[in-house]
Amino acid sequence: MKVSDIDYSFLLEEIVSIAISASDEIMSVYAADFAVRSKQDRSPVTDADTRANTVILQSLERLTPDIPILSEESATIDYSVRRCWNRYWLVDPLDGTREFIKRNGEFTVNIALIESHQVTLGVVVAPVQKLVYLGHVAKGRAEKWSFRDWFGTRGRIIPATLRPRSLNEQNIVLLTSRSHVGVALEKAISNYKGVYPGVQTMEVGSSLKLCLLADGQADLYPKLGKTSEWDIAAGQAILQAAGGVVLNQDCCPLRYNTKPSLLNPNFIAVSDPKYDWRNNAPYFF
Numbered sequence: 001m002k003v004s005d006i007d008y009s010f011l012l013e014e015i016v017s018i019a020i021s022a023s024d025e026i027m028s029v030y031a032a033d034f035a036v037r038s039k040q041d042r043s044p045v046t047d048a049d050t051r052a053n054t055v056i057l058q059s060l061e062r063l064t065p066d067i068p069i070l071s072e073e074s075a076t077i078d079y080s081v082r083r084c085w086n087r088y089w090l091v092d093p094l095d096g097t098r099e100f101i102k103r104n105g106e107f108t109v110n111i112a113l114i115e116s117h118q119v120t121l122g123v124v125v126a127p128v129q130k131l132v133y134l135g136h137v138a139k140g141r142a143e144k145w146s147f148r149d150w151f152g153t154r155g156r157i158i159p160a161t162l163r164p165r166s167l168n169e170q171n172i173v174l175l176t177s178r179s180h181v182g183v184a185l186e187k188a189i190s191n192y193k194g195v196y197p198g199v200q201t202m203e204v205g206s207s208l209k210l211c212l213l214a215d216g217q218a219d220l221y222p223k224l225g226k227t228s229e230w231d232i233a234a235g236q237a238i239l240q241a242a243g244g245v246v247l248n249q250d251c252c253p254l255r256y257n258t259k260p261s262l263l264n265p266n267f268i269a270v271s272d273p274k275y276d277w278r279n280n281a282p283y284f285f
Contacts, residue, residue: 008121008136011064011113015123016132018059019109020147022052022093023127026100026109030127036101044097049073052093052109060089060111067113070257072230079260087115090256092230096206098179105129106178106205112233117255122237124207133162133211135234135241142214142242162242164271165216170198173218178205184224191283210235213271214242220277221269222284229262236269245273249284 029048036044053073060069070077071091082088089111094100096107105128113121124133130147142162149159174192176185193199202218209221210232233256236246246254246269254267268284270277277284 006064008138012121012123012134012136012141014063015111015113015121016125016134016145016150018056018063019111019123019125020132020150021059022055022109023125025051025055026094026107027127030100030103044101045073046094046097046100048100049094049097053091056091056093056109056111060091064089070230070262072228075228075230075262082257085257087113088257090114090230090233092207092228092234095231096179096208099205104178104205106208108206108208110207110230110234112230112237114233114256117258118253119233119237119240119256122234122241124211124234124238126208126211133214133235133238135162135214135238137237137241140241140243142238144211144215160215162211162214162238163216164214164239164242164244165219167219167270167272167275169196172196172199172220174199174201175209175212175218175221176201176203177209177223178203182225185222188222188224188283192281195280207232207235210239210246210269213244213269214239216271219271220281222266222281223264223268224266224284227264227267229256229264232264232267232269239269239271243273244269244271246270247277251278 026048034046039045069089092110095110099106109125111123112119122135132145135142143159145159212218246267248265248267
């Protein structure tokens with residue numbers, strides 16, 4: 001497929017199939033004993049990461065040979081090159097490697113299409129739960145499918161349309177990372193609880209946090225600390241397509257490939273963009 005001939009609906013269908021194929025590779029490793037290695041930044045990596053990465057890269061190169069790819073497991077492309085990209089794939093073949101190693105099931109495959117520094121399409125697959133989340137931002141299409149329905153009786157199945165919930169200050173569900181919290185976030189959570197007595201916290205691994213926001217199961221996910229662009233792009237596409245938003249500390253939507261570093265700024269993902277977060281999340285903005 002050439003860039004000039006892009007059919008976004010077709011692309012979305014193809015990306016889902018690619019992500020599920022990658023999840024099959026991941027689960028074959030998950031079912032056996034596996035070794036854990038350390039990358040240069042000391043983060044863990046397994047054969048599941050590399051095998052899923054190979055499947056995704058080879059498949060995307062066949063599908064869209066004119067669109068470059070940036071993946072966590074092959075992120076050596078210099079900014080002098082990628083700064084010229086108006087459109088590219090952003091991939092995390094196994095988001096939540098620590099959760100994979102702990103065998104708690106909270107890991108995902110993330111594939112996103114970035115155009116003009118913004119998310120356009122996103123697919124998140126949860127291999128253990130056998131769930132597909134997808135988002136087409138421009139069309140406001142955000143859906144959740146089971147593997148069975150996606151591949152089985154799709155002609156007769158109505159997918160779960162994702163709709164974030166409106167915020168109720170008396171009953172706020174705040175999501176945090178299962179493996180990365182930190183002192184600053186712990187303090188912020190404590191402060192939130194002081195302002196909103198009804199705050200409940202829920203620990204969740206990987207980009208599932210953004211999917212839960214899109215699915216109306218939580219209200220906000222503040223992130224103070226290190227994340228990379230591939231960690232959240234697909235989830236952001238799904239959340240935005242559903243009606244939520246991911247904001248930086250200037251209260252602007254998060255953008256991609258705007259600087260040499262691939263690290264995200266601090267951000268807050270919210271289900272209800274109509275709520276006055278700037279004045280009511282004082283421990284973030």
